[in-house]
Amino acid sequence: MADHAHEPTEHTHLLFPRSRFDEEARSVITKEEGALAGTAIGERLAYNDYTTIDWLHDLVKDSYRFRALHSREGLRARIICNFDACSGWIAVSIIGALMAFVAVAVDLSVATVGSWKYGYCSKNPFLSRETCCRWAEEEGKPCDQYKLWGDSYGMRFGIYVGWAVLFGIISSSVTMLSKRALPSVTPKKDYSNGITTSLNDNLTAGKSLYMSAGSGIPEIKTILSGFVIPHFLDIRILVLKAVGAVFAVATGMSLGKEGPFIHIAACVGQLVAQIFPKYQENGKKLREILSAACAAGLSAAFGAPIGGVLFAYEEVSVYFPRKVLWRTFLCSMVAAMTLRALNPRGTGKLVLFETNYGTLYRPEHYLVFIFLGIAGGLWGGTFTMANFRWAKWFRSLPTIKDNPVFEVFLVILITAALQYPNPATRAPGDIIIKNLLVSCDGTKDTWVCQNESRDDGRWDYIAWLAYGTLVQLASTTITFGLKVPSGIIIPALVGGALFGRLVGQWVTTISPGIFAMVGAAAFLAGVTRMTISLCVIMFELTGELEYTIPHMIAILVAKWTADALSKESVYDLAQSVLGHPFLDTDHALTLVQHQSSSLVEALIPPATTMVELTINVPPNNKVSRKVLKEKLGYLHRRGLMDGGVVLVQKGLLEGYIAEPELDFGLNKLGKGFGDDVEVRLLGDSEEGEYDLSTFVDRTPITICSRAPMEYAVEIFGKLGLRYLCVTEEGSGKLIGFVIKKRLLIYLDGLKHE
Structure with a gap:
């Protein structure tokens, strides 16, 4: 800060x-x-x-x-007192609205930049593929204005990988600009024995951090617990984080922008709090505002206002009295209202992955939900250890240690080369989840539904799902911790959705999309150990309130299984690795x-x-x-x-x-x-x-x-x-x-x- x-x-x-x-x-x-x-x-x-x-x-x-x-007495004094009493509510309302604007700007930029890997919009290159084709799709016509790169598979594959590598280099280079040294006390004078002599007149630095790298959640937890990380919430870091996140997500690597949105929201909260002396001059009061801002970050990322409040309470905040809860509620609500008014997705709804399965689960399906929870917990528990060991070995190599941008280059090259051949994982993360959660009711004409309507065994389709699951989980393990803005939420949801859809191929009594939805929650729970907030976020993401019990079963089983393997969540591990006090x-x-x-x-x-x-x-x-x-x-x-x-x-x-x-x-x-x-x-x-x-x-x-x-x-x-x-x-x-x-x-x- x-x-x-x-x-x-x-x-x-x-x-x-x-x-x-x-x-x-x-x-x-x-x-x-x-x-x-x-x-x-x-x-x-x-x-x-x-x-x-x-x-x-x-x-x-x-x-x-x-x-x-x-x-004090008098009319002016009463006005000042009333304004002081309302300043917290005013501050969180401003934060919620501003965060929604920032989120929309980042979302639209990611959609546009990410689309360039596949082709371009002939009428306006700065339109995303979805925006370029929206009117044609609404009228049931083919989209002729979005042009794919080249006519051959080889050319499209090469251009896809080339753009992904370029975006990754840009993102990592931007992240390098955020390197800052944490200050230590300068012993300007040696006062021992009464002698006043200069020990060191030069300014030297303590520990260094890339402040816009990663999700920022471990650092935010450190700050909210009562420690100070100077400059971490500066407007400069906000800009670098937002720009870096746009290009990082556009690469198609196993990372998401939802985690960085928490950091960006805290930066917005810090900037707004400086307007009010009540918060500017008191560290405890400032952290009340930052807690509310974190909720707005998740609300703007997922369109999940209630989930954002619970996330701030369960995952990042240490001090959360009822007064903070009410203001957090308002902040998250304003962020969601502003996001809905701006309507960046063109649907007029907050629900990101709206589904309508129409079929009900039966008691025997509980066994499948438990199995998904166990699988999610096993991956979550092993992920933290595997990621730690990978980072300890690979990032200790001299070439990698001294050249973080080169590490990003290698990971993107590998990830893009493995993802593009698979139709199930070629799209951006949020589109992959949307495609996997779909219910194929005969009217859907997606790649998933086309393959699931076949009656020839579909072994090639099952192989693509299995291959996609393995690649997603492996790439997430080596990606987390790169020197780019990145979050773990979307990658974990993608891995769980792929695995759940795969499991659903052998359970034909209900839609496989249900298992993809529950599997996504289970895998994210295994990694982050979130429970109540994650359950509510899944409801708000999908609009499926009927599946409360399946989510609860899978999430709890995943948490228990992951805790049996490793007590640390991914955020706890990051805190330990980065050496933050908490x-x-x-x-x-x-x-x-x-x-x-x-x-x-x-x-x-x-x-x-x-x-x-x-x-x-x-x-x-x-x-x-x-x-x-x-x-x-x-x-x-x-x-x-x-x-x-x-x-x-x-x-x-x-x-x-x-x-x-x-x-x-x-x-x-x-x-x-x-x-x-x-x-x-x-x-x-x-x-x-x-x-x-x-x-x-x-x-x-x-x-x-x-x-x-x-x-x-x-x-x-x-x-x-x-x-x-x-x-x-x-x-x-x-x-x-x-x-x-x-x-x-x-x-x-x-x-x-």
């Missing part, structure tokens, strides 16, 4: 009223936290490149803002419960670390500026952007002061003071004193060192804390100071035991 959007919200005064220094403090702290890292000295923790927000302190900060706003309390509690004895004391930092991060405050409540500069130097050298020091008096915890506040207090407010001056940290200040007590959090959350580790997991997860102080059992003395990142490192260690 952009620096100007988040850093101010994380370091304003937290548990005390606003002072006259607030505005200046915000601007200075923004610059400090945006600085890039230099030398790494001392004990450095993993995830130092990510800052965290403190949900509890942001809640208190918003309370002070609310009270200050409502303490505290999943359910998984964390499972890890901790498998330990015979796991207590909070295991999180306590080494003694040397605690000495450096602790300030012993004498009875006069004052400490020399020299001591504070030493402590600030220790924080800088650890590279912590969201660390701090604890204040102790007679062994008892008295407060906490964050690194940015300490830095501001020493280097801005205390610019004219010498190192020997006494700085007040506790108690009431007197006139003329050098006072930093207003920067001290006097109510830090504590936990006993002998408490079960589950307590720490729940407190960090449910309260959204940035830090937790550990006290000794019996005496109550401070013996440890734990930040969220240290808990994550501990949990990572348990995963690899």
